[in-house]
Amino acid sequence: MDERKAIDLCIIHRDPVGFEYLVRSFRREAFMHAVGMLGNEQDAADACQDSFLRAFSALPRVRTMERFYPWFYTILRNCCLNLIARRKTVADHTQREQQNSDAAQDEFSPSVLLEQTEEQRLVWRTLAAMTSADREILALKYIEGRCYDEIANLLGIPRGTVMSRLFYARQAFRETHDRINNAPRETP
Amino acid sequence: MNIDQEECRRLITGLLDNELTAEERIAANECLRRSQQCRVEYEQLAAANAKLSTLTLKEPEDHVLEQLWRSPYHRVAWKTGLWLALGSTTALVLYGVFEFARAVLFNSAEPVLPRMAVAGAAAGALLIFYTILRERLRTYKVDRYKDIER
Numbered sequence: 001m002d003e004r005k006a007i008d009l010c011i012i013h014r015d016p017v018g019f020e021y022l023v024r025s026f027r028r029e030a031f032m033h034a035v036g037m038l039g040n041e042q043d044a045a046d047a048c049q050d051s052f053l054r055a056f057s058a059l060p061r062v063r064t065m066e067r068f069y070p071w072f073y074t075i076l077r078n079c080c081l082n083l084i085a086r087r088k089t090v091a092d093h094t095q096r097e098q099q100n101s102d103a104a105q106d107e108f109s110p111s112v113l114l115e116q117t118e119e120q121r122l123v124w125r126t127l128a129a130m131t132s133a134d135r136e137i138l139a140l141k142y143i144e145g146r147c148y149d150e151i152a153n154l155l156g157i158p159r160g161t162v163m164s165r166l167f168y169a170r171q172a173f174r175e176t177h178d179r180i181n182n183a184p185r186e187t188p
Numbered sequence: 189m190n191i192d193q194e195e196c197r198r199l200i201t202g203l204l205d206n207e208l209t210a211e212e213r214i215a216a217n218e219c220l221r222r223s224q225q226c227r228v229e230y231e232q233l234a235a236a237n238a239k240l241s242t243l244t245l246k247e248p249e250d251h252v253l254e255q256l257w258r259s260p261y262h263r264v265a266w267k268t269g270l271w272l273a274l275g276s277t278t279a280l281v282l283y284g285v286f287e288f289a290r291a292v293l294f295n296s297a298e299p300v301l302p303r304m305a306v307a308g309a310a311a312g313a314l315l316i317f318y319t320i321l322r323e324r325l326r327t328y329k330v331d332r333y334k335d336i337e338r
Contacts, residue, residue, distance in 0.1 A: 020257065024257075035245055045255060049257075120243060138240060141240075143243065147207065148202070164194065167197045170232075170233050173236045174232055177236070
C-alpha cells in the first residue's frame, strides 16, 4: 500500500485500514514535532492521540486530499497550541512567582534529549522560553530537518515568509539563549 | 541592485541554510559585501544555527508509537459506550416519569390530595434543579479556574 491508496481507502471506501496505514507512516514525525513543541513525551503522546482521533473523525467530511501529512499537521498544530494555552492559563491562575516562560521551562524535560550535555540542556531551555510560533518553525527546521518548501507547505505560507520567520526566530533564540546563559544560577 | 533590509535578511537566512538559487546567492553575497549590518546579522545567525544544529532528540520507542493509535480506538469505544449508556438511561427515566404521570397525576380515579402532593413535589424538584443549573451556568461563565485540571 502507498499513501495515495491509503487516502483513497479512507475517503472513498471509508476503510479504517487506510487510516491505520497513514498513522503508521506519519506517527513518528508527528510525535517528534509534538515533543519539539511541548517538551515532553507524555504531552506529545496526548497531543498525537487527540490529533489522530480528530483526524479519524474528520475524514468522512473530506472530499479530496493530495497528501495526508499537511492536512493532519493543521490538526496536530492546533492540539499542541491548545495544550500550550491550557498550561499558560494554569500558570496564570496559580499566580506563580516565576514568569510564564519559566513555567514553560518546567514542562520541557531534558530526558528527551539524546545527549545530556550542558550545552544541549541550555538550547532546550532556550527553546522552552521562546514563543510557540518561533519554536514551531525552529522545530520544523532543526528537529525534523525540513527544507523551506516543506515548511512552507506545512504552514501554508510563502517560501519568503519562511525565510523571514526563520531569521526572526533565530534572532529571538540568540537573545533568549544569552539571557538564560547570563542569568544567575539558582543555588540548591 | 537595490535590496531592502527585509529582503537582505531573507537572503542571508537562505544563504546560511543553503536554500538559495544561483541568482539569489549572488544577491545575498552582494548584501553581505555592501552592508556591515548584514554581516553582523549573518554572524549572529550562524552562531545561533551552530547551537541549534547540535540539538538531537531521542527516537521514540516502539511501544510509545504503538499507543498513539491504539488508545484512540479505546477512546472511541469508551465515548460510544458512555453515550449509549447515558442515552438509554435518560430514555428509561423519561419513560418512567411519563408512565408515572399518566398513572397517578392524570388518573381521575385517584384521590385529588395525593395527586396534588405528587405534582407539588415534582414541581419543587424541577424548580430546585432549574435554580442550581442556572447558578452553575452563571458561575461557569466567570469562573477563572475552569481550565485548571483538578
